[in-house]
Amino acid sequence: MPSQSPLHRPDVRTVPPFGPACAAALLTGTGLCLLAPVLPPVTASAGLCVLALYLWGRRWRARWCGALLFGFAWTALHGALALHRQLPPLLEKEELVVTGRVSGLPSHGARQTRFDFQIESADITERLDGRRVILSWYDDHDAKMPGPRVRLRAGERWRFAVKLRAPRGLRNPGGFDSERHAVAQRIAATGYVRKAFSARRLGKARGLMAWREQMSARIGQGVPASSSRFLRALALGDTRGLTDPDWQVLRASGLTHLIAISGFHVGMVAAALASLVGLLWRVGAWLPRHLPRPQAMAIASAFAGLGYAALAGFALPTVRTVLMMSVWALARLGRRPATVGQALALALSAVLLFDPLAPLTAGFWLSFAGVAWLAWCLPDDQTSPMWRSFLSAQAVATVGLLPLSVVLFDQASLLGPFLNLLAIPWWTLVVVPLSLLALALESIAPAAGLPIWRLAAACFDGLWPLIEACARSRLALWWLPEASIGALPLALLGALWLLLPRGVPGKPLALLLWCPLLWPNRQWPARGEVQVAVIDVGQGLSVLVQTHRHRLLYDTGPATRDGFDAGERAVVPALRAWGVSELDRMVLSHGDNDHAGGQASVHAALQVADSLAPPGMPALSPRLPAPVRPCVRGQAWRWDGVRFRVLHPDAHFPYLGNEASCVLRIETVHGSVLLTGDIGQVIERELLRSQPRAVRNEVVVVAHHGSGGSSDPGFVAASHARLALVASGHGNRFGHPRPEVVQRWQQAGAEVLDTARSGAIQVWLGAGGLSVRERRHAHARWWDAVERQQQWQSEPENPRKSLPGRGGDSL
Template identity: 40%
Template sequence: MRLFALAFLLGTATLQHQGALPAFDSALPGLALLLAAGLLARERRVPLAMLLAVAGGLLGFGHAAWRAELRLADELPFRWEGADVEVVGVISGLPQPAESGTRFAFAVEEIRTAGAVVPRDVALTWYRERSPKASGVPRLAAGERWRFTVRLKRPRGLANPHAFDFEPWALERGIRATGYVRTLSRYERVDARVEGWPYTLHRWRGEIREAMLAHLSANRMRGVVVALAIGDHDAIASDDWEVFWRTGVGHLMSISGLHITMLAAAAFAVAFFAWVRVPPLALYIPARKAAVVAGVLAALAYALMTGYAVPAQRTLLMLATLAACVLADRHGAPSRVLALAALIVVLADPWAVLSAGFWLSFGAVASIFYVMSLRAGRRGRLHAAYVEQLAVTVAMMPMLLALFQEFSLVSPIANAFAIPVVSLVVVPLAICGAFLPLPFLLDVAHAVMLALMSPLERLAELPFAMLESHEPAAWSLMAGVVGCAWLLAPRGIPMRSLGAAWVAPMFTVAPQTPAQGEAWLDVLDVGNGLAVSVRTSHHAIVYDTGPGWSADADSGSRIVVPFLRGEGIRTLDGMVVSHADDDHSGGAISIAGSRAPPWLLSSVPPADPIHLAFERSIRCEAGQRWRWDGVDFEILHPAAAMYDETGRRKENDRGCVLKVSTASASALLAGDVEARAEAEMLARDPGALRADLVLVPHHGSKTSSTPAFVAAVAPRYALVSVGYRNRFKHPNAAVLARYAAIGSRILRTDEGGALRAVLPAFPSQPLVVRAYAERARYWSDRRPHSWIDP
């Protein structure tokens, strides 16, 4: 079973990394291989283990491909993207209030627009109108049936190295289109209460959420109490999430497998205690089996109360597998039960292998089984708990480095007191306060959680609380897994300390960096904004920082910082912000707080709070130059006199234009400059504009890239940072045609994701531009090309 389950898992994971789904006829060689292996095994020419491995791998691959075909069949056709479509359907999840409006899941029941095709499950946003006369977003609740007009697009996330990928997340949850409600069109609440258990469940959760938030009012930890009771995390403040992450207890603040398992264990204990005290019942059904059923039912109830999210479903399947083994009197080794649970989870959800939670959950359980099996019967329960926590911390290190490039060093200490407090005190109090007429228990839960935050904050403030590293190479990651297993082996295993030598390459083998005289430009995919990392062999800066999305989220913290961390860039040598528009400066403060650049070079007005995040803030002016590692940097715009024209000049036209030049190639980063600024640069020094690569000004807007400017730059490559189906309709077709007419190769972030340009140090080396999304998986519409110029 273990070998078959492992092979099935491997086959499933292999399918999820394919660029396209296999055709039916491509399955014939696999079937032939399976048949041949079966015949040889029958004649004992091939070991049974090999047959199980081949069968498991092929079945896992085939099952995942079949499920993917079914899921992708329910898609939004390209021709209906951006079109107005009238639909009728039901709000199928808990609506989530946001700064700009309300987000909600919507199950489409009827399409009123003739000929339109819309997936059944879509994610919508009802934006708040900015007009003074606007009525605002109506109050939405789960289980309501609405009729309105929507504009949809296919699921499309931002494609960047080391950052969250929305598309597989949406695919696993069945979200096949995203969009927004057209408030200018007629809308109507058709039915205030639609029957059906999913709708009733989420409507009930919504009512409980409102009552909890109202009772706890503006109390700081109310978001955590609500999250632990009903699984809604939106009210948890970003600062609190940062404390939880730095101390390694973030898993406790969501509906984790730990909470569900401990609730099931508590129900098991209560049921067992009660059952053995009623002898007639124990004669018919053993107390152990009855208690196991009670534990699974309690876990199911809690999973339903918290929204039956995908992680909760996985944990429930794991517990159900364990319960089935107990009920069937199959008491196999823990590794067999774990393998069977993984097999059942992947059968139910083939996309689970793409989730960090899947690997962290099973990895944590496997590490506990491993260390406890090697130390059976040693010392007491307190020592066992200490060993388990230490094992999880050490065992998860390679996985956390691979997934997030950081992990908490204070996690064993924080979890030692946080796990019992949260799981045994706060969670029961929150549940009882939410679902019983005992609201004072919510206040007690809040007080306990608030008291817990004090030691957590002190641990989070320690300078060594979080260990950060680059994304390890695959071979060093495998070596690290072996090293951690060796380190966790019991005393008596020879040369245990050598495990540290196997772990070391994860930290000591640095990722590739630019050579002397070479420059790397990474144009990150931040939607309709701009953020560029510029690196030389020993220095790094960021040019523009992308947009801010809300008070708690911006592209700096969500995209730029994870990219820098994954690439091993711990500090920045400076930052250039071209101008104050939010789509270029929105992430600056987050990046400054994480990577501490010593100076800011910008045209941002002096009163802007962005300046407070830097030790030095310098006004960018044409003529400023510096040289790093054989690479030249020069500011071409604006002239110093232009700062005296405040109020008579657009912010765009006063933006900083940066030229980066190696000995054999150059790149022009033009921000959002428009025709007026382009004309001024042409008048000052048209030759300085010549570049092999240009970041197309203002995302390809028709107000920029005049014919004279394009001719002066004459780039071999024109890179466009632009959002997919953005509301500004960037880039303009005439602008793209202008670059194409002079032979420029055009690459766009909405098609290729993040773009990397390598400016060579020597004329004999090629200029390389690669698209991150060239490795797109089967669910992605992106099919970009990369270029290597001789």
């Protein structure tokens, strides 16, 4: 019989298929796929899955290789399916009539209602059947034929005329990646309701969501408004009532994980019911005869977690927690003793097999990392006092999860550990149980739970003022610049070193491993050099200019009536990710909303030493802390060897909106940059006539987002620009940038880059010449909307004819 190598010799004692080694390999393969810029072909992924299953199933010492390959291939298949289920970009301009059900709790605003909609059928394509979309219903969207906005209820069936668009978002450092979020949450499209007069309600509200909305309304009616929104979040996972200031307080205090039904709450409720069942099994002597106590506790915890997750509408984080507890319960029912590490590995494998895209969410990493740190560092000592165990667990979680928090959120709550010591036991052991008890009584008899809800509200109000006061402190939140990928493993190694048992030498040196994460290399421009970054704010403009020691912000992006504030959601996160905590000067080119709408949010978040704006520009906010001085021709200043000059408007030029835009030229020995605002061809020709040398620049931010009324041919030719930057929003209704304008700049020898396709664009002018970095290209991922749009546009067939039928989900 031929001999086998030791590596391939079957051995039942080798790596178990769902042990820690294979679970880590499975997670590694999943992570490698999620970091890939493109997905492999579906056929290749399917073939690799089969091969990986064979290698994973063999009893050999390297079976973890099979788990790693399977993690990569399985994630690639799920990623391809998630993209396949999204709306093709070529259908974005089509008006569709869709029928379906309101699948989430609608959010009712002053002029719009935003809601989840599960499509059952669409009129011109079957591609959207069964898809989840996010819709908005505006009051005044149809100006010609307005219709009343009906108050939607969860669980109702409706027929709407809608316009949809594939998931698409802004791409900036530190900003929210809505395209990744759409893939992780299986969102097929976003859109809005058209022709409100034709909307038809086809069925009454029913199901779990309708019950949740009914209970939420009862809390709102019977509990004071100051605390009812928090009780709805804690009892039902309904965060619709929480305001932006509420979320700011929660982030600063490190309590966002406690305010809604999360995996943590599901686990606590399951543990409480398991303890209650364990107590009953101790008291009732006859109960263990029918079912052993450990198995009874496991079953109770699984069903408690399932019931509490239902209150949250089976959100993905709670589903993952229920899955973890179910795996643990099955292991206990099988009467197979397992260590915490083995149980964690089994739960991790189950979650990744169920949803391999789960690592795209922050909750996945925080939940598993928290359990892993506690299992690794806390001793299994039943004799320790409860208070000591609680403090030890809090210390371990704080130190162990800090690197992940910095990487995931670019921030660290300095007061969070101390506030968690108060909030975790008080909210989890007092407020949440009272809320759930009231919820149970209210389900049996209306108004029966109101007294207990009011008691829970009083308990919550006792702690909330202290949390608000702490959150207002400057020490509450520490914003950190965007760190490199290599900084995370170093910081985790440092955390592991710090949490090793007492007596391990050199622990103070472990703090050095945190330096790349907490103080990354920001790469400021050298003296005489300049860095210009056009931030992706959609249809608007915001430009950060950095010299060696100074920072200037030119415009702040739009703030729309539906609640989008580019200053808050794009500009401030980007500045913080680049390590900018204060501005030496803010220049508002003019008062249009798409250029100055976000200035209030920027002022609220950062210190602004000085502001410039065109003479006569209407006051945008009477509460601006920094003085606003007129921006007029002839003004000049020098920072770190870089000269700034205002070219327009003159001191006596009337304020005419776009034409009064403040035009700023930035001059270095390595080249110059021109920021033009929204000037039109008349002002461009005047600049060419009066200041011909100032028109010539290496880099030009194209005026008015590339509209047809700007970029005069003579001005473009005289600029001799090497790089023309356009700030515009994807699919904007103005058609910016106009194709003829792009062609005009290209014929003049300039490379044209657009934030709608490139995301944030960074330009360096220094000793090394001119260099450019596009956010979407530098951080390319396979869910990138731009790449998907290019793939669809390359297909010659009509999308309405080439779409597959109801069986089209197969890949």
